[in-house]
Amino acid sequence: MITLKEVLEKVAKKEISTDEAENLLRFLAVEEVDNLAKIDPNRELRNGLPEIILGEGKQTRVLTEISLKMLSQSGRAIISRCSQEQIRALREALPKDANLQVCEKARMALLKRKKFVVKRSGGKIGVITAGSSDIPVAEESKIIAEEMGCEVFTIYDVGVAGIHRLLQPLKELMLKDVDCVVVVAGREGALASVVAGMVGVPVIAVPTSNSYGFGEKGIGTLMAMLQSCSLGLAVVNIDAGVSAGAVATLIANRAAKFRKTKN
Numbered sequence: 001m002i003t004l005k006e007v008l009e010k011v012a013k014k015e016i017s018t019d020e021a022e023n024l025l026r027f028l029a030v031e032e033v034d035n036l037a038k039i040d041p042n043r044e045l046r047n048g049l050p051e052i053i054l055g056e057g058k059q060t061r062v063l064t065e066i067s068l069k070m071l072s073q074s075g076r077a078i079i080s081r082c083s084q085e086q087i088r089a090l091r092e093a094l095p096k097d098a099n100l101q102v103c104e105k106a107r108m109a110l111l112k113r114k115k116f117v118v119k120r121s122g123g124k125i126g127v128i129t130a131g132s133s134d135i136p137v138a139e140e141s142k143i144i145a146e147e148m149g150c151e152v153f154t155i156y157d158v159g160v161a162g163i164h165r166l167l168q169p170l171k172e173l174m175l176k177d178v179d180c181v182v183v184v185a186g187r188e189g190a191l192a193s194v195v196a197g198m199v200g201v202p203v204i205a206v207p208t209s210n211s212y213g214f215g216e217k218g219i220g221t222l223m224a225m226l227q228s229c230s231l232g233l234a235v236v237n238i239d240a241g242v243s244a245g246a247v248a249t250l251i252a253n254r255a256a257k258f259r260k261t262k263n
Contacts, residue, residue, distance in 0.1 A: 048253060049148065049246050050074070055109075056081035060089045067111055071098060077111040078147060080140065080242050106139035106241070110147070121149030122259060123252025126178040128170075128195060130159030130185035133210045138184040140241025141206070141248065148249040153178065160190045174199060179252035182244045186210030189221035196230035202251055205235045206244045 010016045053070065055063050063079065063086050070077040079090070087102055087109055094100050094111070101110040125145045129138045135156055142152045153173055158166040173181070180202040183192040192205035205228070207221035214220065218238035225235045236243040 048250055050076065050078060052144070052242055052246075053077060053079045054081060055079050055083065055086050055107075058086075060086050064089045064093050067109075068093060068095075071095070071111045071113065075113040075116040076147075078144075079109040079111070081107050082109045103139060103143055105136050106143055107136065108140065108143055110143075118147060119149050120151070121253045122256030123148075123150035123249065124153070124176060124178045124256075125150050125248045125252050126153050126155065126173045126176075126181040128155045128166075128173075128181060128183045128191070129157060130183075130187070130189075130191040131210065132157045134184040134186055134208050137206055137208050137239050137241040138182070141182045141184070141245035144242055144245030145249050145252070148253065150249055150252050158191075159185065159187075160194055163194070166191075166194070170195065170198060179255040180204065180248050182206060182248050184208060184241065184244075185225075186218065186221050189224040192225050192233060192235075193228040193230045196228065196233040199232075201232075203230075203233045204244045204247050205233055206241060207235070207238050209239050 007016075007021050011018060011021045051070065053063065053066055058066075060083075067077040067079055067090060079086075082090075082102075090109055090111065091100055098111055098113050101112070102108075103110070123145075127138050127142050127145075129135055138154065138156065142154060145152050153176055155166075155169040155173060158169060160166075178201060181195060181199060182204045183195050184206040185191040186208040187210070189205065189207050192203060196203040196205075205225045207218045207225050209218035211218055211221055215223065222235070222238055225233070228235075234247070236247065
């Protein structure tokens with residue numbers, strides 16, 4: 001595989017253009033952390049999304065080492081589904097030139113160099129929940145989108161059991177001209193179909209595990225969302241707020257890019 005030095009030499013000799021060099025650099029950065037994990041600090045450059053470190057299931061020591069390595073390579077580490085023990089360890093290991101932001105509702109932690117700045121992309125995303133118990137999953141989507149430069153507008157606790165609560169906030173959301181909408185719901189998941197039938201932008205549905213009885217733990221919700229008759233609706237996995245936020249970000253940032261080109 002070509003090395004970074006070889007890429008720079010080719011640019012200096014005018015053998016390749018800067019655009020060609022950028023494409024080559026997208027595939028170079030994969031770091032190994034003590035044979036425990038391979039991190040991908042240039043993923044954001046390559047495909048528009050940073051690597052998200054999953055805390056769930058990882059030993060605290062391993063998670064800390066991976067997170068600090070990512071911080072040193074890219075200036076930021078985003079960790080999802082953190083335990084309190086993991087957050088304490090991250091805080092204790094935090095370098096002096098970095099900050100730790102803990103998002104308790106979403107169980108996420110953000111490590112950033114103090115000089116790290118999120119550049120605004122111009123993308124706009126709406127995030128809607130059916131109930132207040134769906135908010136933690138929605139907050140995952142919100143954080144991912146904001147960390148990728150999007151502006152996020154939230155409408156929480158507007159499920160179809162009281163559909164009158166949805167109409168005015170949804171109208172206001174559409175007046176903000178959002179590029180896509182993430183809808184997070186449990187139980188029968190009907191809110192996603194309703195919203196998709198009322199808006200003219202892509203809708204990403206997130207089934208949550210906040211259900212019981214027949215179709216418990218989100219199974220019934222997932223099936224209902226997959227069977228939706230509303231067009232323009234895509235569905236991610238149960239409780240997959242990070243995944244929904246990633247898809248929404250790619251849509252919104254792509255739309256923002258072409259708005260800037262037109263202007």
